[in-house]
Amino acid sequence: MPDLPLSSLEPSFQQKYRFWLLLFVAIIIHQLPFISIPFKWLESYFHEISHGLAAIFTGGEIVQIQLFPNGAGLCTTRGGMAFIISLMGYAGATFWGVVIYSLASVHHRMAQLFAALLMLLIICSVLFWVRDILTFVIVSMLFILFSLHFKLKKLHYLQLLLQLTGLLVLLNSVLSPLYLIDGRALGDGQSLANISMIPEIIWVIMWSSLGVLGLVYLAKMKVKI
């Protein structure tokens, strides 16, 4: 564990239960009215970019990515495999949450490098796929959010903040699929239901369960360390 002093063999309380403390803080932040908004945008961004990357990896392309102030998003693609692209929205957000937390936990320098890579991804998104002012403003604010990570003088805090960001993305990816249970035949769940003939609710349960599994994985990973 990177933040353990070399002389100490026993981890402190904060180090031992860091995951649960950060998860508690993430739950609190998720409930706050204004503070939680940028993190919802972040989860929405990772959701849409996952759709887009899935389109690229299956032979398609991203036409446009749109984000909205209420945390909604829209990814317009051309070509690619519709099933994979639909599936990877919520699954991708879970993947991003786990990766952000895991890489931030490896080492301070790794956290710094990963934050730089995320900023590069955001810049690429703005250059290639953002075509409206509102999305530009939201993505710019996400860029500033990650830039603030870099402004931190101690790498230890950068690591903590990235871990918290990863947990917030993961928490949103657990809860976001539940919004699909609204009686309307809309969204990724319905798209998958149309393609696969498997009901939307099954996909919703699967996505939320995947997010919970991600949290369990991170909790166990923490115990191992």
Next chain:
Amino acid sequence: MQISNANIAPQATQKINPQPSTESNSGRLENKGNNQQNPSALANERNRHLERLSADEHAIAAVEQDFNTRSKTSAHSNSTQFSSSAAGYDLPSSRNQGAVAAYQSVDNLAKRDSVQQVFGVDLFA
């Protein structure tokens, strides 16, 4: 046109009563005196009558204009009805019209597919 009875009443009284009494003379004098004292009031009253009259003329003009417009519109619709009824025998039957519509819808479907292939995009929310 509105007419006020208040201005006509004294004159009528004078005509009906050729031998006026003292009281009536004094009344006339008073009335005359009033007329001499308030010429501006009389002028105002006359102007007010004229204004009322002119406003009514405007209203009448507006009504006439509206009537003319309506009559022109009805004449136009009558002529349209006449022309459509005159050309009605030349139209295809309703059965044939249905067939043409079905044919065109298939054609539009093919066009829509081709447009979707060219510009086809998928939206993921």
